[in-house]
């Protein structure tokens with residue numbers, strides 16, 4: 467693919483690219499938007515450096531790709547319900563995304579993409595790992611692909627979100643968190659490539675299998691997804707941005723910097739029902 471307004475340097479042959487020559491803090495021309503979109507379709511996660519972007523510009527960039535998603539648990543900073551605060555410090559009991567996952571896959575229409583801007587970093591650590599679910603699917607044997615085709619899995623937010631945001635919203639008793647059923651192998655609506663779509667955060671059960679069969683198959687798939695062959699790892703700097711396509715990528719945030727501070731904002735773009 468050739469680009470006229472941006473420069474795109476792949477991080478690995480399977481996943482990830484760094485993008486140069488764009489200022490996300492300013493409105494983008496149509497051509498630049500189209501090239502960022504095309505690079506995302508090809509590389510699945512894009513990395514940008516040195517981006518000064520306030521919350522309004524961050525949301526405006528996200529809106530180029532679709533309606534913004536509002537997180538089912540976290541309220542977002544004052545006046546910005548569509549922004550997810552990503553923050554960890556010495557008082558944190560959890561951080562967002564500690565296990566391999568696709569964002570909010572428990573939604574009926576899970577997010578298409580997520581755009582994370584990090585402004586405060588520990589001295590070292592706090593990297594994010596990304597894994598290509600195209601590459602993970604394509605590496606399966608043909609009999610395994612046939613076995614998984616047509617299976618569906620439950621994705622549940624309850625065990626992930628219950629009690630997690632009480633420091634921000636108070637008691638969440640009575641709140642109902644999302645739960646949805648999605649295909650184990652989904653087809654990307656734009657590229658038409660097939661991708662594995664089960665993750666160790668939200669997926670609780672393959673519906674068509676017995677409980678013990680489902681546990682065994684999910685364990686096998688989660689081990690498979692974590693193979694470094696499908697991955698790239700991003701080392702953040704102040705004002706770096708990562709934009710990943712949740713329809714074909716899983717990610718995991720490394721919390722190896724406790725008790726230091728890591729902080730930023732995520733804007734998440736609404737997606738479609740997986741098929």
Ligand code: SIN
Pocket residue numbers: 552562563564569580582593594717718719720732
């Ligand atoms: C997330 O969006 O899951 C958090 C990722 C990160 O903090 O690197």
